[in-house]
Amino acid sequence: MALTVDERLEELWEEEPGLGSVLSTVDHKSIGKHYIYTAFAFFLAGGVEALLMRTQLARPDLHLIGPEAFNELFSMHGITMIFFFVTPMLFGFGNYFVPLLIGARDMAFPRLNAFGYWIFLFAGLFMYSSFLIGRAPNDGWFNYVTLSNHQFTPALNIDYYTLGLVFLGISTTVGSINFIVTILKLRAPGMSLNRMPLFVWAILATSFSVVFALPSLTMANVMLELDRRAGFNFFNVAKGGDAILWQHLFWIFGHPDVYIIFLPAVGIVSSIVPVFSRRKIIGYLWLALATMTTAIIGFGVWVHHMFATGLPTLSMAFFSAASMLITIPSAIQIFAWLATIIAGKPVFKTPFLFVLGFLFVFVIGGVTGVMFAAVPFDQQITDSYFVVAHFHYVLFGGAVFPIFAAIYYWVPKMWGHLLHEGLGKLSFWLIFVGFNLTFFPMHILGLLGMPRRIYTYHAGLGWDGYNLAASIGSSVLALGILVVLVNFLLYGLRRGAPAGPDPWGGDSLEWATSSPPPAYNFVEIPKVQGTEPLWDQPELRDIGFRARDVEMTLAEGHDTMGTTVVDAEPESVLTMPEATYTPIVTAFGISVVFVGFLTLLLPIIVLGGVIAIGGMMAWLRPKELPE
Amino acid sequence: MFAVSAAVILLVTVLILVGIRPRLKARSELETPPWSKALMVGGGVIFPVVVLSVLWVLTLHDMSALSVPATSPALTVNVIGHQWWWEVRYPTQGVVTANDVHIPVGQPVRLNLTTADVNHSFWVPQLTAKTDMIAGRLNTMWLQADKPGVYRGQCAEYCGLQHANMIFYVVADARVAFARWMSQERQPPVQPSDPTLQQGQQAFVTSACTACHTIQGTTANGRVGPDLTHFGSRVSIGAGAVPNTAGNLGGWIIDSQSIKPGNIMPPIQVDARQLQALIQYLESLK
Numbered sequence: 001m002a003l004t005v006d007e008r009l010e011e012l013w014e015e016e017p018g019l020g021s022v023l024s025t026v027d028h029k030s031i032g033k034h035y036i037y038t039a040f041a042f043f044l045a046g047g048v049e050a051l052l053m054r055t056q057l058a059r060p061d062l063h064l065i066g067p068e069a070f071n072e073l074f075s076m077h078g079i080t081m082i083f084f085f086v087t088p089m090l091f092g093f094g095n096y097f098v099p100l101l102i103g104a105r106d107m108a109f110p111r112l113n114a115f116g117y118w119i120f121l122f123a124g125l126f127m128y129s130s131f132l133i134g135r136a137p138n139d140g141w142f143n144y145v146t147l148s149n150h151q152f153t154p155a156l157n158i159d160y161y162t163l164g165l166v167f168l169g170i171s172t173t174v175g176s177i178n179f180i181v182t183i184l185k186l187r188a189p190g191m192s193l194n195r196m197p198l199f200v201w202a203i204l205a206t207s208f209s210v211v212f213a214l215p216s217l218t219m220a221n222v223m224l225e226l227d228r229r230a231g232f233n234f235f236n237v238a239k240g241g242d243a244i245l246w247q248h249l250f251w252i253f254g255h256p257d258v259y260i261i262f263l264p265a266v267g268i269v270s271s272i273v274p275v276f277s278r279r280k281i282i283g284y285l286w287l288a289l290a291t292m293t294t295a296i297i298g299f300g301v302w303v304h305h306m307f308a309t310g311l312p313t314l315s316m317a318f319f320s321a322a323s324m325l326i327t328i329p330s331a332i333q334i335f336a337w338l339a340t341i342i343a344g345k346p347v348f349k350t351p352f353l354f355v356l357g358f359l360f361v362f363v364i365g366g367v368t369g370v371m372f373a374a375v376p377f378d379q380q381i382t383d384s385y386f387v388v389a390h391f392h393y394v395l396f397g398g399a400v401f402p403i404f405a406a407i408y409y410w411v412p413k414m415w416g417h418l419l420h421e422g423l424g425k426l427s428f429w430l431i432f433v434g435f436n437l438t439f440f441p442m443h444i445l446g447l448l449g450m451p452r453r454i455y456t457y458h459a460g461l462g463w464d465g466y467n468l469a470a471s472i473g474s475s476v477l478a479l480g481i482l483v484v485l486v487n488f489l490l491y492g493l494r495r496g497a498p499a500g501p502d503p504w505g506g507d508s509l510e511w512a513t514s515s516p517p518p519a520y521n522f523v524e525i526p527k528v529q530g531t532e533p534l535w536d537q538p539e540l541r542d543i544g545f546r547a548r549d550v551e552m553t554l555a556e557g558h559d560t561m562g563t564t565v566v567d568a569e570p571e572s573v574l575t576m577p578e579a580t581y582t583p584i585v586t587a588f589g590i591s592v593v594f595v596g597f598l599t600l601l602l603p604i605i606v607l608g609g610v611i612a613i614g615g616m617m618a619w620l621r622p623k624e625l626p627e
Numbered sequence: 628m629f630a631v632s633a634a635v636i637l638l639v640t641v642l643i644l645v646g647i648r649p650r651l652k653a654r655s656e657l658e659t660p661p662w663s664k665a666l667m668v669g670g671g672v673i674f675p676v677v678v679l680s681v682l683w684v685l686t687l688h689d690m691s692a693l694s695v696p697a698t699s700p701a702l703t704v705n706v707i708g709h710q711w712w713w714e715v716r717y718p719t720q721g722v723v724t725a726n727d728v729h730i731p732v733g734q735p736v737r738l739n740l741t742t743a744d745v746n747h748s749f750w751v752p753q754l755t756a757k758t759d760m761i762a763g764r765l766n767t768m769w770l771q772a773d774k775p776g777v778y779r780g781q782c783a784e785y786c787g788l789q790h791a792n793m794i795f796y797v798v799a800d801a802r803v804a805f806a807r808w809m810s811q812e813r814q815p816p817v818q819p820s821d822p823t824l825q826q827g828q829q830a831f832v833t834s835a836c837t838a839c840h841t842i843q844g845t846t847a848n849g850r851v852g853p854d855l856t857h858f859g860s861r862v863s864i865g866a867g868a869v870p871n872t873a874g875n876l877g878g879w880i881i882d883s884q885s886i887k888p889g890n891i892m893p894p895i896q897v898d899a900r901q902l903q904a905l906i907q908y909l910e911s912l913k
């Protein structure tokens with residue numbers, strides 16, 4: 001008996017369920033979920049670290065946590081949140097949704113995708129294993145020399161940092177390259193660049209930023225490791241090295257990284273605003289351009305992290321101007337969203353609440369950011385608690401609020417169940433109030449002269465009340481995050497009402513297929529004619545499960561469609577790889593190599609190298625050609 | 628600047644509220660009201676360009692105003708950061724002290740900032756912006772206090788274990804008082820005549836203290852820790868860790884690690900009678 005098209009596709013694409021498939025999957029949706037689970041676990045770890053810090057700082061002169069432990073906590077908190085939570089979380093959503101949004105069946109390089117995930121997981125475990133020997137990184141997330149030089153921190157703390165980040169960098173780099181190729185080559189026919197969803201634009205911009213920014217960080221870390229382990233002197237002032245060099249190399253990466261974090265989050269906001277305002281987004285082209293410009297100007301502002309280092313006035317004037325300039329694209333985006341909301345008829349579901357919360361919080365963060373661009377003010381408050389307040393408004397407000405919005409928006413698609421609306425609203429208010437209570441007082445603390453990164457402070461400086469408020473706020477915030485987790489575990493995974501293909505009346509292609517989508521995403525590759533395909537082309541609404549045009553089902557093999565870069569004209573049919581263990585084996589081999597570098601044991605390095613090369617050879621072995 | 632910031636935040640809040648107001652009449656999905664583009668361009672381009680240009684010009688103005696003092700500083704002080712205390716030197720006068728920076732009021736003082744080990748940053752929130760002390764570099768800044776008083780300062784660049792207790796005090800004295808202080812500092816302390824103090828001095832110079840500390844006029848000339856020549860007049864012990872009292876000093880000498888965990892000074896065994904003499908001696912060094 002002949003199979004129907006969807007049964008055939010099912011047979012071609014479905015992976016064997018079970019533990020094997022968890023480890024060998026190359027399905028972008030499974031990998032996306034892996035990313036999200038893992039990144040959320042790191043978020044909880046970073047959150048616990050933050051709560052411990054806030055407990056220690058709740059009252060003056062407390063001795064709950066000693067200086068060494070505190071320093072490791074704030075360092076690991078920053079490292080975790082920046083490197084192991086926000087970026088991987090957004091990459092997780094990107095992984096899951098970019099192929100769906102562009103009407104493709106997978107990422108361009110599915111095995112590389114799996115490899116990227118395993119490297120991320122292993123790099124995270126590597127970094128966290130430092131706690132087991134009580135030697136977690138302790139020089140902050142930007143690890144300034146000379147404190148991180150061998151001379152001042154001889155123990156392994158810093159080697160975990162340098163090696164761990166070089167290790168993680170492999171994952172971020174391959175992930176970004178994969179996004180770039182996927183977005184440029186696998187878009188559904190008709191989805192020319194100027195019809196691409198804004199979330200996809202954002203992931204594209206971020207990926208380019210990663211590719212250009214990350215080498216600087218990797219370089220800096222390799223140089224530092226050579227200094228520490230092999231007697232080099234890049235940063236050793238006594239031998240003619242330079243201490244400021246590290247700061248430049250770090251921030252050439254570090255500032256674009258802020259946008260690497262922020263842009264995908266903005267993309268999420270641009271997806272959610274029109275759906276819940278019930279109208280097309282206003283200024284689509286402006287928003288797309290603003291995304292790209294932000295990514296580019298982001299490379300010209302790194303020096304504003306270094307205004308207190310004693311730079312020439314002229315260069316400070318230049319970087320000050322660039323830092324102010326970069327607010328313009330953000331301002332355009334904010335006013336485009338506001339215009340859309342005002343012109344629409346908003347529906348207040350939880351994802352939209354988080355977007356509104358984001359708008360409010362992010363504007364405060366942006367305004368305080370502009371203050372930093374004013375050099376004299378910056379010199380006054382940099383490295384004070386004002387900065388801690390500012391970057392949490394930007395990072396938590398700018399990235400974590402959108403991430404929560406994305407959770408409430410997309411979890412129904414990913415697991416097929418609606419989250420509980422009441423719990424959702426409760427979690428929003430707890431997080432919103434807790435957030436502001438935690439971080440607003442920190443502005444004042446900064447102005448009162450409290451420096452950042454101090455494990456304790458004396459009574460009688462007028463800091464006590466604000467610190468206590470911040471600590472109480474952090475528990476409220478934590479409670480809100482817990483409610484999100486419970487909502488997900490209870491409702492998102494099973495109890496929630498069935499979501500159906502399109503619970504929100506969405507405008508983009510992911511809503512045209514079932515929830516969760518089948519392994520092959522869409523029965524038929526859609527032909528797109530505008531920026532809001534589902535609103536403009538009613539015939540696309542069931543393209544995920546009903547075939548009309550057999551040509552476009554590509555059911556001959558394990559295939560997806562390749563299209564041209566700009567106009568997305570159909571160009572080729574691409575055969576995609578099957579599930580395989582080679583990525584995890586290769587990633588494991590590389591982890592062993594890094595453990596070898598950490599312990600400086602040659603046999604371990606060699607062993608890891610053999611495993612990694614073996615894995616790669618199996619991976620690259622050509623398939624037998626058909627007769 | 629705060630007013631402008633508050634105004635921007637208020638504006639956006641109002642727009643959010645306008646956005647979420649209850650709607651009487653539903654608009655059609657596709658219609659794009661003419662004002663919406665204007666809002667985006669006005670709010671997103673014109674408004675920030677105007678505000679930022681003004682801010683930038685003000686910044687340049689402030690920057691050049693702050694980079695040179697009104698009159699050229701008559702006094703120069705070298706401040707050298709150490710993990711985790713401050714060495715303070717008056718090069719022309721040949722005076723060395725630590726953790727307190729005495730300056731005359733009403734006139735700018737030039738500061739040469741360097742570090743002996745890792746990066747630090749010199750910050751007196753009430754008086755001046757911060758400037759980093761960076762390994763291998765010399766940064767200069769100037770400082771002026773217009774009213775006499777004690778201004779608290781603190782290291783503002785993370786520098787390791789005891790970054791939290793790397794505090795200092797700027798003591799701004801009226802001109803006469805400053806001159807008196809300076810002439811006192813320039814002399815070595817008078818040799819003690821009181822037997823207890825003599826015993827204390829003896830205890831100091833014959834113990835490990837001399838390897839790390841200097842007291843002018845004695846054989847102690849170590850340079851690892853703060854110069855103690857005029858320790859008795861200092862505001863605090865251990866760079867702001869605890870106030871300078873006899874009781875705290877005893878605790879510090881026996882076990883500074885319990886007061887400032889991880890600092891470079893090791894716990895030192897001193898027998899009880901000698902300790903009392905030592906404390907009295909050190910506190911007498913005004």
Ligand code: HEM
Pocket residue numbers: 047050051053054074075077078079081082086139140141142388392395396399400438451452453454474477
């Ligand atoms: C869950 C709620 C959070 C709380 C209560 C919190 C609290 C804190 C605290 C108390 C510090 C230490 C400040 C200091 O002593 O200098 C800190 C530092 C930091 N936080 Fe958070 N934070 C939270 C979430 C986040 C998130 C979501 C991010 C990033 C996306 C983040 C990024 C950072 C960074 C980069 C640092 C600086 C670390 C360093 O100085 O090296 N935090 N946070």
Ligand SMILES: [Cu+2]
Pocket residue numbers: 708711746747748782783784785786790793
């Ligand atoms: Cu310091």
